[in-house]
Amino acid sequence: MNKVLFFAHLRDEAGAESVMMDAAGKTVAELKTLIAKKYGVTRLDTAMVAINEEFAPDADRIGDGDIIAFIPPVSGG
C-alpha cells in the first residue's frame, strides 16, 4: 500500500490530506492520471511529485510502501 499526500489547493480538490492506495509498479505519470480520475484533482500535470521526500520525475516507478507527495508550484508573491 502507498500513502499519497496532497498539498496546498490540491488538498481542497482531493477533499483529503492523504489517501491510501496501491500504486506499486505504476509510474509517477500513471499515478497522476489515476488520481486525476479517481479523486477529481485537476492540474496534477504541473504538480511536483516526491517519493519518500525526494523529487521524482514522471518516469519513476513507485515501490510498495513508498510515500508519494503532490506539491503544486505556487506563484503568489
Add this chain to the structure above:
Amino acid sequence: MSERYSRQTLFPGIGPEGQEKIGRKHVLIVGAGALGSGNAEVLTRAGVGRLTIIDRDYVEESNLQRQQLYTEEDVAEKLPKAVAAKKRLEKINSEINITAIVGDATPEVLAEFAGGIDLILDSTDNFETRMTINDISQKYNIPWVYGACVASFGMSFTIIPGVTPCLNCLLKAVPLQGLTCDTGGIIGPAVQMVIAHQTAEALKILSEDYDAVRPSLVSFDLWRNDYTSMKMSRAKDPGCLSCGENREYPYLDEENRMKTAVLCGRDTVQIRPPHAGSFNLEELAGKLSALGYAVKGNPYLLSAENGESRFVLFQDGRALIHGTKDIAQAKSLYQRLFG
C-alpha cells in the same frame, strides 16, 4: 566597523569576514510586493552593499495587510512600489545604495543589470517572470532564490547555476492558472515565512558560505501545520533547455513570452499566453465573484467587471482587458488574477 552589525557578525555563520562580503554585494530584487518589501527590508538592515528593486505596480490599499514597507500615505499618493520602497528603506539604513526601477522585468531590462549582480531574489507574482529570471541566472551565472506563497502555503528553492537543478528542470513549462494571492488570498505569516527562507539563503550566498545553502525545496502550510522538504538532486535534467548541455534560454526569446497588443480605437489590451491553456472558467467565475466582480459567462468565455476594471477571458487563456491602453497595467492585472 560600527555597532550597527555587531549582533550579526557575532553570529558564527557570518562573522566579520562574512559581513564584509555582504557589504560588497549587489542584490537584485524582482518585484516589490509582499515578498519584495520583506526581502528588501531584511537585506537593507543586514547591510548588503547595493540593492536594485524593480516593480511595475503602485501601492494600493489591499497591499497594506502584508506588504511591510508601505503606508497609508503611499496609497493616497499612489506611489510606485519601487519608489515607496526606496524611500522607506533609506530611512532604515542610509548606508545602502538603493536603485528603484519602475517598470516590467523583461529579459532586456534584466540583462542590462546582469553584469554586476551577485544574487537575484525572486519576489514576483508570476511564473513567466520567474522563468525569465531563471534563464538570466543560467546565462550570466547568477544564483537566485525562488520564493512564492498563496493562502497559508509557501515554498522556496535556491538555484545555483552549475550546482542545483534550475526552475525549468522542475516545471518544464510555465504552469498556467496557478493560484495567486488575488484569487486564493494570502495571510501575512505565510509571506514572512517565505521571506525568512529566502533571506537566510541570501545571507549564506552573500557571505559565501555555500556549504550552508539548503539543497532541498522547502514548502509549508502554516494553517494546516505542515513543513516538508523535498530533496532535489534528481530533478536536474541534462536535456533542460535552460541549464542543460544544449541550452537555448527559451524564456529570453520573444516566442515564449506573453503576447500583448493594444487594440486600436477600442481602449483595450489583448493578452495571449505563450501556449494556449485550458482554463476552468466556472471555477474562476466563482473566485472572481468572491472578489466583488460582476461575472457573466458561457462555455467559451467569461466577462468580469468591477468599478475599476472590465475584462473578458477566453477558455484558452486569451484575455481582453478593456478601458486601458496601458500594456504594463493590463499585464499586471492578468498576472495578478491568473498567475
